[in-house]
Amino acid sequence: MSSKLLTKFPGIIQTQEPLAMHTWFQLGGNAEYFAEPQSWETFLDLLKYASLENIPVRILGSGSNVLVRNEGVSGLVISVGEALPSLLEVNENCVRVSGNVPLSRLVIAAVRAGLGGIEDLIGIPGTVGGALHGNIGTDSTDIGQFLKCAKIASLDGTVSVVDKADMIFGYHQSSLADSIVLEAEFEFREENPLELTQRMQKRWIIRKASQPMGHQGSGRIFRNSTESGMSASELVEHVGMLGTRVGGASVCERHANYIVTEPDCTPNDVLRLIRLIQEQVHEHAGIRLELELEIW
Numbered sequence: 001m002s003s004k005l006l007t008k009f010p011g012i013i014q015t016q017e018p019l020a021m022h023t024w025f026q027l028g029g030n031a032e033y034f035a036e037p038q039s040w041e042t043f044l045d046l047l048k049y050a051s052l053e054n055i056p057v058r059i060l061g062s063g064s065n066v067l068v069r070n071e072g073v074s075g076l077v078i079s080v081g082e083a084l085p086s087l088l089e090v091n092e093n094c095v096r097v098s099g100n101v102p103l104s105r106l107v108i109a110a111v112r113a114g115l116g117g118i119e120d121l122i123g124i125p126g127t128v129g130g131a132l133h134g135n136i137g138t139d140s141t142d143i144g145q146f147l148k149c150a151k152i153a154s155l156d157g158t159v160s161v162v163d164k165a166d167m168i169f170g171y172h173q174s175s176l177a178d179s180i181v182l183e184a185e186f187e188f189r190e191e192n193p194l195e196l197t198q199r200m201q202k203r204w205i206i207r208k209a210s211q212p213m214g215h216q217g218s219g220r221i222f223r224n225s226t227e228s229g230m231s232a233s234e235l236v237e238h239v240g241m242l243g244t245r246v247g248g249a250s251v252c253e254r255h256a257n258y259i260v261t262e263p264d265c266t267p268n269d270v271l272r273l274i275r276l277i278q279e280q281v282h283e284h285a286g287i288r289l290e291l292e293l294e295i296w
């Protein structure tokens with residue numbers, strides 16, 4: 001299959017691409033095949049071809065919710081990132097945006113246009129597509145509630161448009177999870193741009209102080225548990241694991257639901273630390289913490 005993929009898409013497919021530099025953890029092995037298409041047409045052609053040839057495909061946004069194992073990933077990883085053309089259009093109280101646009105760009109554009117609702121999401125890393133995939137959010141809001149409709153592709157490259165009525169968004173999950181978001185249209189409420197800007201700046205300052213430092217490899221690890229009434233970070237702190245270290249991975253001192261890494265860290269260090277936290281929280285608080293982070 002390899003030679004066929006390389007011949008069919010000359011200059012587009014890389015082999016044995018290190019995925020570490022494409023993820024926020026900055027860890028892990030290679031993708032057997034990796035493509036960073038520069039047009040949406042090529043993107044869809046890649047999906048169609050991979051589906052015909054039964055090549056497993058994974059979609060990578062900005063890699064902020066993925067830990068790649070040492071072994072790397074077999075099959076084709078396609079980046080839906082900055083190499084693809086981006087679209088961001090504000091029309092009255094609606095914003096149309098392509099799936100590869102950074103979430104923070106969408107937030108800032110909405111706030112500038114006096115459109116309120118998602119200003120609390122400022123500073124959350126990732127693309128709009130990745131955000132909708134996991135219906136990301138904060139204590140006060142999530143992205144899914146503002147979606148009006150989306151243009152999506154299935155893994156065989158078939159494109160369709162879905163309306164809000166046909167989508168389901170829950171806590172950190174969405175019915176779009178099996179599709180690729182090509183474009184999304186959001187509907188927001190009109191508000192005073194100055195007040196919105198102040199709110200966004202305040203959130204940004206709070207977030208910066210409670211998130212890992214920018215230079216560190218990092219990832220947000222657990223879903224909040226509904227059983228205990230305590231957030232995942234409160235549970236990790238409660239069992240005394242703030243700052244706990246395994247190899248080059250440690251629980252972030254600023255926020256216990258993040259793991260941060262040293263340059264000598266391996267994916268196995270992170271996985272061992274995750275298991276240790278899960279065991280301790282289960283033993284001392286009786287709660288099974290589930291992963292929000294995807295392990296590839």
Ligand SMILES: Cc1cc2nc3c(=O)[nH]c(=O)nc-3n(C[C@H](O)[C@H](O)[C@H](O)COP(=O)(O)OP(=O)(O)OC[C@H]3O[C@@H](n4cnc5c(N)ncnc54)[C@H](O)[C@@H]3O)c2cc1C
Pocket residue numbers: 024058059060061062063064065066080099100124125126127128129130131132133134135136137138179180181182211212218219220294
């Ligand atoms: C420092 C830090 C802070 C964070 N804070 C928060 C927070 O406050 N709240 C919160 O909810 N999350 C938070 N996260 C998690 C993370 O930001 C989100 O999960 C992010 O939205 C993932 O987007 P991405 O583009 O990086 O996707 P990736 O990590 O690249 O991929 C994640 C999943 O999305 C899929 N995907 C990517 N692009 C698309 C697309 N176009 N269409 C469909 N699926 C796609 C991938 O296939 C994969 O399954 C944080 C993460 C970090 C590292």
